[in-house]
Amino acid sequence: xxxxxxxxxxxxxxxxxxxxxxxxxxxxxxxxxxxxxxxxxxxxxxxxxxxxxxxxxxxxxxxxxxxxxxxxxxxxxxxxxxxxxxxxxxxxxxxxxxxxxxxxxxxxxxxxxxxxxxxxxxxxxxxxxxxxxxxxxxxxxxxxxxxxxxxxxxxxxxxxxxxxxxxxxxxxxxxxxxxxxx
Amino acid sequence: xxxxxxxxxxxxxxxxxxxxxxxxxxxxxxxxxxxxxxxxxxxxxxxxxxxxxxxxxxxxxxxxxxxxxxxxxxxxxxxxxxxxxxxxxxxxxxxxxxxxxxxxxxxxxxxxxxxxxxxxxxxxxxxxxxxxxxxxxxxxxxxxxxxxxxxxxxxxxxxxxxxxxxxxxxxxxxxxxxxxxx
Amino acid sequence: xxxxxxxxxxxxxxxxxxxxxxxxxxxxxxxxxxxxxxxxxxxxxxxxxxxxxxxxxxxxxxxxxxxxxxxxxxxxxxxxxxxxxxxxxxxxxxxxxxxxxxxxxxxxxxxxxxxxxxxxxxxxxxxxxxxxxxxxxxxxxxxxxxxxxxxxxxxxxxxxxxxxxxxxxxxxxxxxxxxxxx
Amino acid sequence: xxxxxxxxxxxxxxxxxxxxxxxxxxxxxxxxxxxxxxxxxxxxxxxxxxxxxxxxxxxxxxxxxxxxxxxxxxxxxxxxxxxxxxxxxxxxxxxxxxxxxxxxxxxxxxxxxxxxxxxxxxxxxxxxxxxxxxxxxxxxxxxxxxxxxxxxxxxxxxxxxxxxxxxxxxxxxxxxxxxxxx
DNA sequence: AATGAATGAGGGTTCATTCAT
DNA sequence: GATGAATGAACCCTCATTCAT
Numbered sequence: 001x002x003x004x005x006x007x008x009x010x011x012x013x014x015x016x017x018x019x020x021x022x023x024x025x026x027x028x029x030x031x032x033x034x035x036x037x038x039x040x041x042x043x044x045x046x047x048x049x050x051x052x053x054x055x056x057x058x059x060x061x062x063x064x065x066x067x068x069x070x071x072x073x074x075x076x077x078x079x080x081x082x083x084x085x086x087x088x089x090x091x092x093x094x095x096x097x098x099x100x101x102x103x104x105x106x107x108x109x110x111x112x113x114x115x116x117x118x119x120x121x122x123x124x125x126x127x128x129x130x131x132x133x134x135x136x137x138x139x140x141x142x143x144x145x146x147x148x149x150x151x152x153x154x155x156x157x158x159x160x161x162x163x164x165x166x167x168x169x170x171x172x173x174x175x176x177x178x179x180x181x182x
Numbered sequence: 183x184x185x186x187x188x189x190x191x192x193x194x195x196x197x198x199x200x201x202x203x204x205x206x207x208x209x210x211x212x213x214x215x216x217x218x219x220x221x222x223x224x225x226x227x228x229x230x231x232x233x234x235x236x237x238x239x240x241x242x243x244x245x246x247x248x249x250x251x252x253x254x255x256x257x258x259x260x261x262x263x264x265x266x267x268x269x270x271x272x273x274x275x276x277x278x279x280x281x282x283x284x285x286x287x288x289x290x291x292x293x294x295x296x297x298x299x300x301x302x303x304x305x306x307x308x309x310x311x312x313x314x315x316x317x318x319x320x321x322x323x324x325x326x327x328x329x330x331x332x333x334x335x336x337x338x339x340x341x342x343x344x345x346x347x348x349x350x351x352x353x354x355x356x357x358x359x360x361x362x363x364x
Numbered sequence: 365x366x367x368x369x370x371x372x373x374x375x376x377x378x379x380x381x382x383x384x385x386x387x388x389x390x391x392x393x394x395x396x397x398x399x400x401x402x403x404x405x406x407x408x409x410x411x412x413x414x415x416x417x418x419x420x421x422x423x424x425x426x427x428x429x430x431x432x433x434x435x436x437x438x439x440x441x442x443x444x445x446x447x448x449x450x451x452x453x454x455x456x457x458x459x460x461x462x463x464x465x466x467x468x469x470x471x472x473x474x475x476x477x478x479x480x481x482x483x484x485x486x487x488x489x490x491x492x493x494x495x496x497x498x499x500x501x502x503x504x505x506x507x508x509x510x511x512x513x514x515x516x517x518x519x520x521x522x523x524x525x526x527x528x529x530x531x532x533x534x535x536x537x538x539x540x541x542x543x544x545x546x
Numbered sequence: 547x548x549x550x551x552x553x554x555x556x557x558x559x560x561x562x563x564x565x566x567x568x569x570x571x572x573x574x575x576x577x578x579x580x581x582x583x584x585x586x587x588x589x590x591x592x593x594x595x596x597x598x599x600x601x602x603x604x605x606x607x608x609x610x611x612x613x614x615x616x617x618x619x620x621x622x623x624x625x626x627x628x629x630x631x632x633x634x635x636x637x638x639x640x641x642x643x644x645x646x647x648x649x650x651x652x653x654x655x656x657x658x659x660x661x662x663x664x665x666x667x668x669x670x671x672x673x674x675x676x677x678x679x680x681x682x683x684x685x686x687x688x689x690x691x692x693x694x695x696x697x698x699x700x701x702x703x704x705x706x707x708x709x710x711x712x713x714x715x716x717x718x719x720x721x722x723x724x725x726x727x728x
Numbered sequence: 729a730a731t732g733a734a735t736g737a738g739g740g741t742t743c744a745t746t747c748a749t
Numbered sequence: 750g751a752t753g754a755a756t757g758a759a760c761c762c763t764c765a766t767t768c769a770t
Contacts, residue, residue: 008729042730104337106342155286159333169323175359177357227753404744405745414744502722519701523697534698540684574759575761584734732770738762745756746755747752747755749751
């Protein structure tokens with residue numbers, strides 16, 4: 001990729017991220033192009049449609065999650081690692097509703113997304129298995145369930161006032177609910 | 183209300199319900215008018231905006247929930263009543279995503295909705311209080327939290343394949359998470 | 365006319381006048397009906413269309429103008445009477461742009477309007493003739509020209525800030541312009 | 547500006563001018579787009595609203611007026627220049643009611659219009675000042691008053707049959723009215 | 729590779745007028 | 750006579766996407 005092309009791509013991604021963070025989830029490509037100081041055509045060259053842009057935006061966050069999951073999997077205490085992982089995921093999903101949408105979706109339009117999702121689920125499955133072996137986690141919940149549940153929690157938090165008070169509380173409900181039945 | 187007005191209103195509501203059930207949540211007033219065989223103006227007369235229509239659609243389901251909550255509150259066992267109530271709420275929210283949207287929203291545009299929400303929360307609060315006194319429910323969760331959490335669970339179930347297998351599982355996670363910390 | 369019909373007609377006229385006075389010249393029959401506390405159908409029964417309402421509104425003012433013109437024609441000093449008449453006409457036209465529209469229009473849709481216009485022009489013609497005989501007014505201006513010129517002045521005043529400063533000034537320009545050429 | 551953009555802009559302006567000339571002052575952007583053979587979006591890109599289009603239409607005529615006013619100001623006889631200027635303005639306003647609307651309006655939406663208006667008023671003020679010094683014009687009338695009065699006269703002429711007989715006559719009334727009081 | 733003007737389907741909403749009640 | 754619900758043409762404007770420059 002030419003240097004200017006790469007720079008433009010990065011600009012577009014940055015602006016798109018800022019827009020989402022500012023609460024505008026319409027992600028209008030014309031607007032993004034203007035704010036990024038490039039033509040619309042350039043945006044379309046890099047991202048054939050809105051969804052491709054969303055997925056590209058998610059890729060970076062996905063990588064963070066994978067890294068976090070692997071770090072957690074490498075830690076001594078699997079349960080603590082899992083909790084850390086869940087808290088981290090929720091925070092990222094709250095940061096970026098677009099990312100949450102990709103995280104919970106089952107049909108990805110870019111192969112890369114599916115790959116990262118598989119990697120994430122793989123790392124989380126390891127964590128879950130270890131935590132389960134020590135009796136800390138119920139047996140009927142899998143990595144993809146956790147992805148969906150975290151997004152559900154994100155949804156609930158967002159429909160309140162979105163403050164961390166709700167995030168902590170609802171996350172705690174989830175965490176308690178993951179224990180084996182008494 | 184005049185007979186023809188009532189008939190048109192009912193038609194519009196029926197069509198809107200069908201649209202939502204068919205997975206189209208755009209709820210376009212022109213489209214609905216056409217399908218209902220009435221003029222657009224008629225739709226606008228009855229429902230000044232999309233949200234008003236959504237709320238009207240929800241009113242009936244809301245009443246069901248209020249009835250259920252009161253029945254549960256009247257029952258002997260508060261915890262069992264609460265669980266029944268949660269299961270019922272989740273089922274209704276899964277039936278109708280529009281209803282879920284109104285259920286979790288904090289800003290209602292029709293006073294009637296707020297009234298019903300308050301009635302619902304009142305009945306659930308009674309249930310919660312009784313269940314709490316018997317030590318079965320954690321102390322930091324209120325009726326509005328439950329509304330949001332159920333909608334979050336609905337969201338998670340829907341992002342899976344929406345089958346009752348997920349509904350049962352995720353609901354159980356929520357229910358377990360509502361117990362007092364061990 | 366039945367008493368209630370007359371009462372409704374009067375109400376509609378009153379509300380329409382208030383609307384115009386408030387600067388809303390859209391004269392929406394639905395709005396007027398609502399404000400008057402009658403059904404739209406009732407408004408339509410009395411006034412088949414917007415224009416009919418406008419003309420009805422003008423009738424009363426027209427009568428005032430005719431009265432004023434006759435009073436002026438009866439006075440000793442024709443020129444002073446004419447000036448008084450012009451000032452009065454301008455004030456009424458500024459009060460009510462709808463009236464100004466009827467006043468300047470050449471095609472009336474109600475016979476009654478044409479009759480009053482003829483009466484007005486008749487009285488003004490008398491004034492003009494007398495003033496002309498004493499050499500105070502140029503010979504090439506007729507009553508209908510005066511109607512149009514007053515409405516033109518009203519237009520000019522309105523496009524300024526509409527204050528009486530402009531009204532006085534522009535009226536004075538007109539009055540001076542009506543003298544015989546030097 | 548790109549060649550095609552300029553071509554489209556010109557087409558839109560031409561069609562709009564034709565519409566106005568044909569007596570349709572509604573200036574509907576969809577209609578204009580269709581007649582101009584361009585998409586609605588193109589019209590909106592060039593002219594965000596009706597008024598912007600009107601002002602653009604007026605720009606050319608405005609320039610003519612400014613030129614005329616300057617030519618008149620350069621002439622020997624200020625009064626003759628002023629009269630020529632008034633006659634010219636009235637003719638342009640009668641040609642194009644849209645232009646008249648912009649000419650008399652006090653709130654411009656495009657800076658360019660305000661600039662041209664200021665230029666026009668500046669040139670006319672010079673004329674007025676010179677004519678006043680020779681005692682030919684009353685002292686209480688300014689350039690903006692003249693703009694409004696000309697538009698008022700245009701209004702009056704138009705409400706007659708619009709022929710030049712009225713134009714000449716009413717303009718003469720105005721011109722006579724601008725002399726100092728006897 | 730970049731640009732941004734153009735497109736036009738598509739959705740929104742209003743309101744003069746009719747007509748069933 | 751009165752009512753006001755219903756009508757639907759008509760207008761508004763946006764924005765995802767294409768393609769000439």
